[in-house]
Amino acid sequence: MDKVFIRGLAIETLIGVFDWEREIRQRLLLDLDLGTDIRPAASGDDINCTPSYKEVADRLHEFVGGSEFQLVETLAEEVAHLLMREFRLPWIRVRVAKPGAVISAAEVGVEIERGEWR
Numbered sequence: 272m273d274k275v276f277i278r279g280l281a282i283e284t285l286i287g288v289f290d291w292e293r294e295i296r297q298r299l300l301l302d303l304d305l306g307t308d309i310r311p312a313a314s315g316d317d318i319n320c321t322p323s324y325k326e327v328a329d330r331l332h333e334f335v336g337g338s339e340f341q342l343v344e345t346l347a348e349e350v351a352h353l354l355m356r357e358f359r360l361p362w363i364r365v366r367v368a369k370p371g372a373v374i375s376a377a378e379v380g381v382e383i384e385r386g387e388w389r
């Protein structure tokens with residue numbers, strides 16, 4: 272299977288388990304790997320035959336920017352299901368990093384894979 276990818280998509284949102292985190296917006300960095308077959312798009316040179324990384328990024332700004340989850344786990348799971356459903360993806364990898372959440376670490380977060388790789 273081929274992939275369309277997005278790296279380091281920065282989105283500000285309300286996220287966290289502590290009271291002070293419910294009063295601010297924090298920056299998340301998202302990495303996405305979207306499983307697909309790029310051959311139909313390549314052979315026809317046709318954007319309609321492939322998941323547009325621009326459309327996916329716009330959708331994520333809308334969804335993640337408006338979300339209010341506590342855990343990065345929940346956010347990653349919801350993002351995976353939303354993109355698989357709306358962009359008809361057989362497989363996805365979602366990595367959500369929360370830079371600055373642990374001062375002594377460059378990044379913390381989660382990475383999940385959903386669907387079937389074929």
Ligand SMILES: Nc1nc2c(c(=O)[nH]1)N=C([C@H](O)[C@@H](O)CO)CN2
Pocket residue numbers: 286287288289292341342343344369372373
């Ligand atoms: N596995 C997780 N651990 C923690 C999370 C999380 O979402 N998943 N969140 C927090 C706090 O919100 C943290 O980001 C504040 O610094 C702590 N641990």
